[in-house]
Amino acid sequence: MKKSAVAVVILAAGKGTRMRSERPKVLFEVAGRPMVNHVLDAALGIRPDRVVVVVGHGAAEVRSAVRGDSLFDGKVVRFALQKEQKGTGHALRCALPALRGFRGTVLVLSGDVPLVGAETLRTLAAAHARSGAAATVLTFRPADPTGYGRVVRDSRGALLDIVEDRDADFETRTIAEVNSGLYAFDAAVLPSTLRRLRSANSQGEFYVTDVPRLLRREGIPVGAVRVLEPEVVSGVNDLSELAAASAVMRRRVLERFLAAGVEIVDPSSTFIAPDASVGAGTRIEPFTVIEGGVRVGRSCSVGPFARLRRGTVLEDGASIGNFVEVKATRVGRGARARHLAYLGDADVGAGANIGAGTITCNYDGRRKHPTVVGEGAFLGSGTLLVAPVTVGRRAVTGAGAVVLAGKGVPAGATAVGVPARIVPGTGRRPARGRR
Numbered sequence: 001m002k003k004s005a006v007a008v009v010i011l012a013a014g015k016g017t018r019m020r021s022e023r024p025k026v027l028f029e030v031a032g033r034p035m036v037n038h039v040l041d042a043a044l045g046i047r048p049d050r051v052v053v054v055v056g057h058g059a060a061e062v063r064s065a066v067r068g069d070s071l072f073d074g075k076v077v078r079f080a081l082q083k084e085q086k087g088t089g090h091a092l093r094c095a096l097p098a099l100r101g102f103r104g105t106v107l108v109l110s111g112d113v114p115l116v117g118a119e120t121l122r123t124l125a126a127a128h129a130r131s132g133a134a135a136t137v138l139t140f141r142p143a144d145p146t147g148y149g150r151v152v153r154d155s156r157g158a159l160l161d162i163v164e165d166r167d168a169d170f171e172t173r174t175i176a177e178v179n180s181g182l183y184a185f186d187a188a189v190l191p192s193t194l195r196r197l198r199s200a201n202s203q204g205e206f207y208v209t210d211v212p213r214l215l216r217r218e219g220i221p222v223g224a225v226r227v228l229e230p231e232v233v234s235g236v237n238d239l240s241e242l243a244a245a246s247a248v249m250r251r252r253v254l255e256r257f258l259a260a261g262v263e264i265v266d267p268s269s270t271f272i273a274p275d276a277s278v279g280a281g282t283r284i285e286p287f288t289v290i291e292g293g294v295r296v297g298r299s300c301s302v303g304p305f306a307r308l309r310r311g312t313v314l315e316d317g318a319s320i321g322n323f324v325e326v327k328a329t330r331v332g333r334g335a336r337a338r339h340l341a342y343l344g345d346a347d348v349g350a351g352a353n354i355g356a357g358t359i360t361c362n363y364d365g366r367r368k369h370p371t372v373v374g375e376g377a378f379l380g381s382g383t384l385l386v387a388p389v390t391v392g393r394r395a396v397t398g399a400g401a402v403v404l405a406g407k408g409v410p411a412g413a414t415a416v417g418v419p420a421r422i423v424p425g426t427g428r429r430p431a432r433g434r435r
Contacts, residue, residue: 005104006125007187008043009095012036012066012111013056013082018238024058026111027065028242031249032273032292035236036062037069038114038249043107044071045118046125052098053111054091056082070275070293087205088181089197096194102187105129108208110181112236114245120182120232124225128184133223135189135212137162138182140230147237148178149209151224159224160216162209166202177226179209180233189215249274270303279316297333315350329360332375344368349375349393357382364405374411395427 016025026036036053043051055062063079066072082094092108099106105125109116120138128136137159139151145165150172152161162179163172193214197206212222227233236242253274254267261280264270270284273292278284282296285303290296294308297316302308306320311328314320318331321338329346337343337354344362347370348354358379360371364387371385374393382400385391389403392411397403401420409415413427 004129005102006046006048006107007099007102007104008046008048008051008107008109008121009092009099010036010039010043010051010053010109010111011088011091012039012062013054013059013085013091013094014112015057015085016112016237019242020239022058024062025236027058027061028236030114030236030242030246031253032271033275034065035114035245036111037065039109039111039116040066040069040077041071042116042118042121043109044073044076046121048076048107049104050099050102051077052080052095053077054080054082054095056085056091087199087203088208089194089206089210092190092208093194093197093206096191099187099190104187106185106187106190108183108185110235113181113233114236115232115234115248116182117232120227123227124182124184127225128223131221131223133221134186134215135220136184136223136225137212138180138184138233139177139224139226140180140228140233141176141226142178142230142234145173145176145178150175151177151179153177153224159212159222161213164201164207164209180227181235182233183208183211185211189220276308285322343371345387346371346373348373349377351375352377353379355379355381355383355397355399359384361386369405377409392427 012026014025019025027034053066059081078098080095080098082091105128107121124138147165149162149164150168152163154160193211196214197210199206216222231248236245253272254264257278258264262278263283266286269286270288272290275292276290276294278296279298281299283301287305288303289307291309293310294312296314299317300314301319305322307325309327312326313330315333317334319336320326324337324341327344329343331348332350334350335348335352339356341354341358344360345368346360352373361384362368369387371387372390374391376394377391378396380397380399383397384402386405389405390408392409394412395409396414398416401415402418403409403415403420410427414423416423
């Protein structure tokens with residue numbers, strides 16, 4: 001295999017007891033996506049030869065989340081099981097069978113570092129390759145180093161040791177530089193070194209942080225490289241840190257859309273998922289939520305207090321207003337739903353007007369059903385469309401009309417009442433020869 005080959009191991013087996021939840025820590029969401037999926041995206045962004053995700057607590061749930069990632073590649077991504085959580089060194093040992101036959105650099109990442117990006121991983125891999133070291137530790141200087149393993153260097157700046165916070169003495173705890181939990185290793189040294197790990201520490205666990213120490217004792221070169229932006233490698237250990245990471249991710253996403261020509265009136269109250277797309281010239285009003293997988297065209301308007309859920313597509317010039325929820329629906333060019341409406345599993349034609357309080361009743365208690373609204377249709381305030389149902393091109397419904405499933409409104413017709421009935425003389429073509 002080529003010398004520049006890179007594999008990635010993502011450690012995602014821990015319980016995360018400080019989250020105060022039975023849910024695996026790596027499945028807590030940042031910007032609408034599980035933390036481990038953000039780490040996976042960064043890993044896949046460097047085009048590795050293989051990725052190994054080590055699962056343990058909630059293994060089935062974590063596997064499902066990873067497989068559901070939009071960038072998941074079953075030919076590259078493999079899973080390893082850590083049946084008992086005995087520390088990060090033990091977790092990395094569990095990944096070795098999935099790395100069998102690999103020769104090159106192994107990047108080891110934590111599944112709870114959601115802000116890491118592909119560029120940081122490239123920097124780590126490149127620094128490791130240049131140094132010729134068998135192991136390279138990525139370090140940083142947080143505002144508060146409490147809880148992090150301290151990086152101990154000698155007088156020349158060479159890495160001596162990594163001491164976990166709980167095992168550090170007072171002097172060691174004064175060190176500001178800490179371990180990020182991201183490493184680069186020469187694959188050839190891992191099997192034998194991991195076998196020599198011991199659990200003689202306060203937790204009785206096998207630490208991956210001991211690997212550089214063991215290598216150094218044998219005279220094998222070990223390096224360390226520091227990142228200048230602490231937020232990109234800051235781990236999430238509790239709900240407060242989760243909220244902080246979410247805020248950073250949201251800011252990054254909004255800055256990207258602002259730079260692309262999307263007008264965001266109040267970024268502090270706007271939420272847009274990283275994998276949503278929004279066209280230039282679109283205006284996003286405050287307290288709007290745009291979830292993952294949503295596509296918004298150019299020159300649209302959304303909000304305030306609007307929610308666009310997964311599967312929604314707004315074509316150019318569409319307008320979604322205050323307190324409108326849209327789910328798995330196409331809203332055609334120039335169509336409008338400006339007030340207090342719900343559109344679910346629907347297809348709304350170009351130029352249609354959805355009146356205030358209109359609801360697509362898409363769920364019958366067992367299944368979801370589609371609603372079709374034709375081009376130029378005008379739905380009066382409080383219209384209820386009981387799916388499956390079709391409102392034809394340029395059809396009209398009166399205020400409060402309830403259009404029952406299977407009944408529909410023909411093109412050009414007007415329907416009023418409960419249940420809705422067609423107004424005589426509408427929706428018909430004049431007979432031949434008559435005016």
